[in-house]
Amino acid sequence: MKEPNLTDYAKLYQQFDWQYVRSQLAGLPNGKGLNIAHEAVDRHASGDLRNKVALRFHRKKENVEDYTYGDLKTQTSKFANLLHGLKLKEGDRVFSLLGRVPDLYIAALGSLKFKAVFCPLFSVFGPEPIFQRLSKGDAKVLVTNTSFYEKKIKGLLNRLPSLDFILLTDSSDDLDMKALSLTKLMEEASGEFIIPSTDPEDPALLHFTSGTTGMPKGALHVHQAVLTHFATGKYVLDFQKGDIFWCTADPGWVTGTSYGIISPLVNGVTSIIDEEEFDALRWYSILEKQKVNVWYTAPTAIRRLMRMEIVPKEKYDLSNLRLVLSVGEPLHPGAVSWGQKAFGVPVLDNWWQTETGGIMIANYRSMEVKPGSMGKPLPGIIAAIADVEEAEIKIYDQPENQGHLVLKKGFPSLFRGYLHEEERYKKCFKGNWYISGDLAKIDKDGYFWFIGRADDIIKTSGHMVGPFEVESTLMKHPAVVEAAVIGKPEPSIGELVKAFVVLKEGFEPTDDMRQELIGFARKTMGPAVAPKEISFIESLPKTKSGKILRRLLKARELGLPEGDLSTLEKG
Incomplete structure (x- = not known):
């Protein structure tokens, strides 16, 4: 050797x-x-x-x-x-x-x-x-x-x-x-x-x-x-x-x-x-x-x-x-x-x-x-x-x-x-x-340890996926009024892309609609970055300034503490 x-x-x-x-x-x-x-x-x-x-x-x-x-x-x-x-x-x-x-x-x-x-x-x-x-x-x-x-x-x-x-x-x-x-x-x-x-x-x-x-x-x-x-x-x-x-x-x-x-x-x-x-x-x-x-x-x-x-x-x-x-x-x-x-x-x-x-x-x-x-x-x-x-x-x-x-x-x-x-x-x-936008710590021997990401970037099967990009695509579908995307832990691929979708009036949150939206995103964006799961939601959690609280969606999806909600828009 x-x-x-x-x-x-x-x-x-x-x-x-x-x-x-x-x-x-x-x-x-x-x-x-x-x-x-x-x-x-x-x-x-x-x-x-x-x-x-x-x-x-x-x-x-x-x-x-x-x-x-x-x-x-x-x-x-x-x-x-x-x-x-x-x-x-x-x-x-x-x-x-x-x-x-x-x-x-x-x-x-x-x-x-x-x-x-x-x-x-x-x-x-x-x-x-x-x-x-x-x-x-x-x-x-x-x-x-x-x-x-x-x-x-x-x-x-x-x-x-x-x-x-x-x-x-x-x-x-x-x-x-x-x-x-x-x-x-x-x-x-x-x-x-x-x-x-x-x-x-x-x-x-x-x-x-x-x-x-x-x-x-x-x-x-x-x-x-x-x-x-x-x-x-x-x-x-x-x-x-x-x-x-x-x-x-x-x-x-x-x-x-x-x-x-x-x-x-x-x-x-x-x-x-x-x-x-x-x-x-x-x-x-x-x-x-x-x-x-x-x-x-x-x-x-x-x-x-x-x-x-x-x-x-x-x-x-x-x-x-x-x-x-x-x-x-x-x-x-x-x-x-x-x-x-x-x-x-x-x-x-x-x-x-x-x-x-x-x-x-x-x-x-x-x-x-x-x-x-x-x-x-x-x-x-x-x-x-x-x-x-x-x-x-x-x-x-x-x-x-x-x-x-x-x-x-x-x-x-x-x-x-x-x-x-x-x-x-x-x-x-x-x-x-x-x-860097990543969170970490150093141990007593000088080794670095990754803690988590400071933002919402999703890493799925080696790809870096930005929620905004996926959300923008979903919102091009005539049935979608709003969308928010998170990464959901999935051991085989790191994270899977999950979308929360608010439908326009007149559209029903059915399994057929879910499959239609997934197919639409796959065709437009490609299967590597399109959402693999979609949940329908009546409204998205937002701050008073209108920023979507993706971290809150993720916490609720995974059953984690919701954290500070002082800026949450009441509605």
């Missing part, structure tokens, strides 16, 4: 310097700055790793498709050149709506080469969530397939005046002046591209995250974030020379971009990508056949595996597996212990957010694991527990105090803004601290 990259946490944490991390990356030739695609692809393709497999795709029919670092350099250069041919400008937004197929990864890295801003969307989204993100993100180009174009995009075009081109991955010919054949454009493009001068602060990635008080917010990250991707790959994921890595997350989620694309490539390892959704036996087979060393997955998947009567290490040869990691929501202690028994290695939890761009707090291979704990901050990250309610932030200096989890500004991957929402962005900070 190879020695961990991080052997002495305390020493590294004390001595850590982001400039040293920067010195381990190449930078663009002739001092022209720092570009994610150069660090992830071109510098390897120009050296000893040119013929090493960078991405290995397991397609739906189980055939395997390999791309070496050399292949990636050529293909991503072609994509960058075709963006130039379409007369895009640096900073323009390129979106993708695809499953985990090669075109998505080539588009992501090619966009970064060109210095466009790349934004991946979940392929399970329905038309309305897609419209909200394309519109708010000022999308210039969308990369998708013919089926998604016909079913989800075509009807939106008259509402998306800034969307200049749709690039179709599976069409050999252009459909019209706007819907173009990506295959044709790639064939015509040159495989040589010189990455332009890139300031580390140039925008690179856009990821939407849902909020409870408004529509999805677009978190903007810069090319300098690659320092965090590199450092966390080395110290948390413990990438070693020759490693085979597998991140199961979809790039529509920030984990699938930061750790499904960038981090493994920057660290020069081979990354496995499975086009299919969760399938336990298929997953175990891939772990065995591909001799995966490091596996990064989600609590939802781990819980589903736990329900099966299989001890994987007894049925499959998992002797190459060195590390299993999890992210998305807190991993309960039983799952950590189960991982030790099932795989022969513990499942290491870690914590971060769309806004932080990379792992901030983690359990490490070389450190004692306290099952259920988030772990300790990444070297280079200053995390604390604080009271954020007063004019000035108050940092708790004693262990076991519960409060807001805050991070000190200054690390490379911290988001640089919410697109078009400067005031919303400013509210995330107080002084030199970023307020």
Whole structure:
């Protein structure tokens, strides 16, 4: 077993310097700055790793498709050149709506080469969530397939005046002046591209995250974030020379971009990508056949595996597996212990957010694991527990105090803004601290423990769902006058989305109406984010100012204390 990259946490944490991390990356030739695609692809393709497999795709029919670092350099250069041919400008937004197929990864890295801003969307989204993100993100180009174009995009075009081109991955010919054949454009493009001068602060990635008080917010990250991707790959994921890595997350989620694309490539390892959704036996087979060393997955998947009567290490040869990691929501202690028994290695939890761009707090291979704990901050990250309610932030200096989890500004991957929402962005900070919105505590040994969320974000099957987004969709149905949405604990998926609906006069709260509304939401939003339960209610609890008290609905649903009702509107 190879020695961990991080052997002495305390020493590294004390001595850590982001400039040293920067010195381990190449930078663009002739001092022209720092570009994610150069660090992830071109510098390897120009050296000893040119013929090493960078991405290995397991397609739906189980055939395997390999791309070496050399292949990636050529293909991503072609994509960058075709963006130039379409007369895009640096900073323009390129979106993708695809499953985990090669075109998505080539588009992501090619966009970064060109210095466009790349934004991946979940392929399970329905038309309305897609419209909200394309519109708010000022999308210039969308990369998708013919089926998604016909079913989800075509009807939106008259509402998306800034969307200049749709690039179709599976069409050999252009459909019209706007819907173009990506295959044709790639064939015509040159495989040589010189990455332009890139300031580390140039925008690179856009990821939407849902909020409870408004529509999805677009978190903007810069090319300098690659320092965090590199450092966390080395110290948390413990990438070693020759490693085979597998991140199961979809790039529509920030984990699938930061750790499904960038981090493994920057660290020069081979990354496995499975086009299919969760399938336990298929997953175990891939772990065995591909001799995966490091596996990064989600609590939802781990819980589903736990329900099966299989001890994987007894049925499959998992002797190459060195590390299993999890992210998305807190991993309960039983799952950590189960991982030790099932795989022969513990499942290491870690914590971060769309806004932080990379792992901030983690359990490490070389450190004692306290099952259920988030772990300790990444070297280079200053995390604390604080009271954020007063004019000035108050940092708790004693262990076991519960409060807001805050991070000190200054690390490379911290988001640089919410697109078009400067005031919303400013509210995330107080002084030199970023307020995460999560509640936590620190024990006497410096381990962080997640307590709960300070807002109403729902985490379901690895997806982040904002109540407002679901409520807005339900209220488009002619029978609905009001709606409120909460997350209801469901062990298999974390939380399920539950809606409370007030019907308009003349509509009856029947089982048929309930199924109609669920079907309406699934069709509009996609099954991943639509409510799975609906209860009819005569009126929603609100404050005097008109704010819906979702916490009160949740308390009543779960039989918990209702808390302070002094602001409740009487009615």
